[in-house]
Amino acid sequence: MQTTQLHEDKFFKVLWDEHTRIIGIDWKEGTSSMTDEDFKAALTLFAGHVEQKKARGILVDVSGFRHKPGPDVLPWRVKNISNRYATAGVKRQAFLFPKGAQMPPMRSSPEEKFLTETFDDVQKAEVWLTAGPNHG
Numbered sequence: 001m002q003t004t005q006l007h008e009d010k011f012f013k014v015l016w017d018e019h020t021r022i023i024g025i026d027w028k029e030g031t032s033s034m035t036d037e038d039f040k041a042a043l044t045l046f047a048g049h050v051e052q053k054k055a056r057g058i059l060v061d062v063s064g065f066r067h068k069p070g071p072d073v074l075p076w077r078v079k080n081i082s083n084r085y086a087t088a089g090v091k092r093q094a095f096l097f098p099k100g101a102q103m104p105p106m107r108s109s110p111e112e113k114f115l116t117e118t119f120d121d122v123q124k125a126e127v128w129l130t131a132g133p134n135h136g
Contacts, residue, residue, distance in 0.1 A: 006049050011042055014049050020130050023055035032066035036073055043077060047084040057129035058085065058093040059122075078112065086113040094118070094125040 003024070007014040011031050015024040025046050034042075050058065085093070093116045101120055119125035 006053075007045065011038065012046075014046060016049070016053055016055075020057065020126065021053070021055055022057040022059055022126065022129050023050055023053055024059040024061060026061045027063075027065035029064045029066055031064070034067040036070045039067055039069055039073060040076060040080075043081050047081050047088075050085055050090060051088040054089050055085075056089055056091050058090055059096060059125055059129060060093065061096045063096065063098045082112045082114075090114045092117070092129050092131075094129050096120070096122055096125050 002019060003015040003017050005013055006016050006023075011028055011034055013026045013028070015026060017023075023046075031039075049055075091114050093114055095116070095118045097118060097120045099120050117125075117128060119128070
């Protein structure tokens with residue numbers, strides 16, 4: 001990807017590829033000290049970038065993600081963030097794990113209007129993110 005960095009702080013950086021219209025959130029190991037409120041603030045900031053760029057794909061690199069979100073975080077994310085992604089035009093979201101990692105099956109929630117998949121290879125994730133909307 002030919003990326004431009006849109007944001008960076010101690011928890012994550014946001015990368016944008018104008019050509020593929022993929023926006024990435026690259027979580028850092030500093031997330032080990034993150035609270036659920038920090039995590040929600042980060043996702044809210046990221047959703048603003050997704051909306052501004054009208055991204056069609058999201059690449060979430062969780063290789064360095066160390067935060068353990070509480071039980072209320074996933075329902076909060078689906079309610080407050082996922083609809084913003086869909087409204088912005090997101091069709092697919094890929095989670096990138098370290099090579100050879102045990103990848104949990106992650107699928108879109110019923111309320112989400114985009115596809116979600118997991119990968120341990122960035123090239124495969126990018127190919128999937130840029131595929132047509134009806135291809136799995």
